[in-house]
Amino acid sequence: MHILIIEDDRELCDALCLQLNARNHTADCCHTGSEALYCAMKDAYDLILLDRMLPEIDGLSILRSIRQNHITVPVIVTTALDTINDRIDGLDCGADDYLVKPYAIEELLARIRALSRRPQAFSEHQSLSYLDIRFDPDNRLLTCGMEERQLSRRESLLLEFFLRNPEKTLIREQIFSRVWGPDGAVEDGNLDTYIYFLRKHLRAMGSRAVIATVHGLGYRMEGAAGHA
Numbered sequence: 001m002h003i004l005i006i007e008d009d010r011e012l013c014d015a016l017c018l019q020l021n022a023r024n025h026t027a028d029c030c031h032t033g034s035e036a037l038y039c040a041m042k043d044a045y046d047l048i049l050l051d052r053m054l055p056e057i058d059g060l061s062i063l064r065s066i067r068q069n070h071i072t073v074p075v076i077v078t079t080a081l082d083t084i085n086d087r088i089d090g091l092d093c094g095a096d097d098y099l100v101k102p103y104a105i106e107e108l109l110a111r112i113r114a115l116s117r118r119p120q121a122f123s124e125h126q127s128l129s130y131l132d133i134r135f136d137p138d139n140r141l142l143t144c145g146m147e148e149r150q151l152s153r154r155e156s157l158l159l160e161f162f163l164r165n166p167e168k169t170l171i172r173e174q175i176f177s178r179v180w181g182p183d184g185a186v187e188d189g190n191l192d193t194y195i196y197f198l199r200k201h202l203r204a205m206g207s208r209a210v211i212a213t214v215h216g217l218g219y220r221m222e223g224a225a226g227h228a
Contacts, residue, residue, distance in 0.1 A: 004049070010031060025112075042170075074115045077098050128164065168220060
């Protein structure tokens with residue numbers, strides 16, 4: 001699971017990263033509210049661990065912003081504030097869970113496991129659509145009008161990532177982590193090859209959706225010029 005840790009206590013953040021990485025998760029860290037909001041808005045994480053008290057922008061403001069932008073990634077709010085009203089405020093802003101500091105790593109891991117079992121938190125099997133295409137991840141079936149294409153497993157994982165993040169720039173490192181896994185052995189050119197395959201499918205089906213190259217960064221799914 002790819003987890004974003006938003007925590008201004010750098011020592012605690014480093015310790016959490018070590019613990020999560022040791023348990024086969026991939027963890028990234030942010031220490032300020034502005035940095036955290038930028039990372040969270042990319043919607044490239046499976047879960048966010050969000051400290052409520054942050055410099056620049058507080059945690060609940062970050063949470064409101066990502067929910068207003070229809071980002072549904074599960075969020076665990078962490079804080080030393082422990083009143084009923086504090087917990088209600090966090091949940092009302094869109095948190096999925098609330099964890100009071102100090103907490104044991106075993107409890108955090110249990111909360112993460114519980115969220116990963118919630119179908120509403122990780123709706124991996126719903127049909128996805130953008131412009132004139134629809135994709136069924138379960139059957140790896142891409143549809144555009146009357147045209148259909150059966151995709152390979154890797155093509156499906158890549159297309160699904162784009163369809164869950166339409167019109168957002170996905171950097172190459174994010175794509176490698178999500179599609180090949182954080183420890184996957186993959187050559188850099190493999191991504192370009194699979195992008196070529198997906199583009200070929202979309203062109204052959206006459207779709208208005210294209211995968212644009214964002215030079216120096218990665219790729220973005222968007223509408224073709226004149227059809228956005």
